[in-house]
Amino acid sequence: MSHFASPMTILMVEDNALQRRVLEAQLQPLGHRLLVAANGEEALACLKAGGPGPDMVIMDVVMPSLDGFKACESIKADPATADIPVLVLTALSRDAKDRSYAAGADDFIRKPANTLLLQVRVQTHLRIRTLSLRTGPLAPARPKVVVASANAMVLTQVQNHFGKDQATYFEAQGESQTRAQILAHQPDLLVLDTDLSEGSAQALAMALHQSKELTNLPILLMHDPGELETWSRLQEPVADALEKPLVAPETRRRVALLARLAHLQKLVGQA
Structure with missing residues (x-):
């Protein structure tokens, strides 16, 4: 896409193979590199693997082993990964949005995700991440x-x-x-x-x-x-x-x- 000098990397954390394929089809037109993790533990291992890590995480929350809420908390608690935007994508209702933000998530979309909404949110978070790496801490601004x-x-x-x-x-x-x-x-x-x-x-x-x-x-x-x-x-x-x-x-x-x-x-x- 025109906003990026080179493709960025998105980690998709989803235990359902069909849902992963749907998400991949929605994200592929953006032209970014896509990585896959089947649960929270695999996601954390990917983030700690060394080398250039993902620029964004799209996280389901209902998963075996380590759920998305706890995985998000771990990502945000680690200074090495805290600035990576996390978007929670889940069919879980009730208080899922509040719990996601309480865990440190940067964004939340309910499944099934509207493709346009998902794409624009992903692009905006990646643009912010790209610019943040160039500017450092932000001073307050009145828009x-x-x-x-x-x-x-x-x-x-x-x-x-x-x-x-x-x-x-x-x-x-x-x-x-x-x-x-x-x-x-x-x-x-x-x-x-x-x-x-x-x-x-x-x-x-x-x-x-x-x-x-x-x-x-x-x-x-x-x-x-x-x-x-x-x-x-x-x-x-x-x-x-x-x-x-x-x-x-x-x-x-x-x-x-x-x-x-x-x-x-x-x-x-x-x-």
């Missing part, structure tokens, strides 16, 4: 965020969920107003609702991605359930996706992730 939605309540929700004092927000209702706000304020990221008062969210995302000046602008796509399938061929312009109705912890996590990406891109660009 500028354009929120584009036909629903004025969405801006209020994003502000309340991420924090009114944590960012500077600009509102837009349609495609033309969004373009104007981006040109006027040069935001760090765009929160783009598929519901706009005029124009097309897809056309806008493609146009921004094809613009030399704005191709790296992180876009967080807000969509209705089932709507993401219509974006299946548009993974490049989108850095993350968030299903409506918005839930505070997830909105905060998604905006924070892309704010971090934007800040790293700016630091590397200034270096």
